[in-house]
Amino acid sequence: MEDVLALKTKNVAGNIRKIREYRDYTQDYLAAKLKISQNAYSKIELGYSKLTIDRLFQISTILEVEVTHLLTLNHNDLIKIIAEDENRTAAVS
Numbered sequence: 018m019e020d021v022l023a024l025k026t027k028n029v030a031g032n033i034r035k036i037r038e039y040r041d042y043t044q045d046y047l048a049a050k051l052k053i054s055q056n057a058y059s060k061i062e063l064g065y066s067k068l069t070i071d072r073l074f075q076i077s078t079i080l081e082v083e084v085t086h087l088l089t090l091n092h093n094d095l096i097k098i099i100a101e102d103e104n105r106t107a108a109v110s
Contacts, residue, residue, distance in 0.1 A: 028091065030064040035092040036080045039099060050079045
């Protein structure tokens, strides 16, 4: 059970990192937005810190992605969805 939980936690942290990189945001940028140190933010992405629901919602807002996507999708599917959403938005503009 703990192994499954650790894997899911690592997946969420990986999703956060992948989206941050996709958006060309630095850890410093997200840390500043969250009002925490870069070191504290790094621990979130590495899965060393427990992620609260509040913090998860804050991160999803900054990254402009649905919380459910962070929780349920793998990195590749997540980037694909974000890119498609951006292409649709650009086509409408």
